[in-house]
Amino acid sequence: DARVTQTPRHKVTEMGQEVTMRCQPILGHNTVFWYRQTMMQGLELLAYFRNRAPLDDSGMPKDRFSAEMPDATLATLKIQPSEPRDSAVYFCASGAPGRPSGSPEQYFGPGTRLTVT
Amino acid sequence: AQKITQTQPGMFVQEKEAVTLDCTYDTSDPSYGLFWYKQPSSGEMIFLIYQGSYDQQNATEGRYSLNFQKARKSANLVISASQLGDSAMYFCAMREGGGKLIFGQGTELSVKP
Numbered sequence: 001d002a003r004v005t006q007t008p009r010h011k012v013t014e015m016g017q018e019v020t021m022r023c024q025p026i027l028g029h030n031t032v033f034w035y036r037q038t039m040m041q042g043l044e045l046l047a048y049f050r051n052r053a054p055l056d057d058s059g060m061p062k063d064r065f066s067a068e069m070p071d072a073t074l075a076t077l078k079i080q081p082s083e084p085r086d087s088a089v090y091f092c093a094s095g096a097p098g099r100p101s102g103s104p105e106q107y108f109g110p111g112t113r114l115t116v117t
Numbered sequence: 118a119q120k121i122t123q124t125q126p127g128m129f130v131q132e133k134e135a136v137t138l139d140c141t142y143d144t145s146d147p148s149y150g151l152f153w154y155k156q157p158s159s160g161e162m163i164f165l166i167y168q169g170s171y172d173q174q175n176a177t178e179g180r181y182s183l184n185f186q187k188a189r190k191s192a193n194l195v196i197s198a199s200q201l202g203d204s205a206m207y208f209c210a211m212r213e214g215g216g217k218l219i220f221g222q223g224t225e226l227s228v229k230p
Binding site: 023035042043044045048056088089091093104107108110111 | 152154160161162164203209210212217218219220221222223
């Protein structure tokens, strides 16, 4: 059963530290999305990639966040330096090729629960 | 402006009864997709059902059906024969051109035995 995997599942860190979250999309999926979920803001898109190229990162604070896809099997989201307000669950999702508005296939990973103290 | 609106922060339903979760959307793009996801207390996001803007028939997946009213811009989720395991947060989402999803604030469904 193909799944999106994310590591780590939980991360507790101190303010100012660098945090790197990793995602392995489903094999064959060519789009990768990073979402953040908080109680206050709900689910919001941070960035997404198609064929490893960044298409939209307008939801991401540029000064401290960065997202990359070093290869087709790995996507990373990095926060440096981290702040308490970054505490959230970060989801990665991957989608299959096809018409962007027509493809239903966007599957979520289990998320990384980040706590910044 | 909100693109996806879920007006019911919380809903209760008796086990074995049907329940409708509301979702309205706003877009000027003629080509779009509508999704429902379930998020149980474990935190995972589970894809439930999809409706394309050009689909003529309402989508159905087992006990889930999507009541798509295009003119009213609504895409309500209907869960038939509710089960205790249906207790969760439910999110409506819309995809416009480009692939990214925009989510509503969610509805927390509680199924009572």
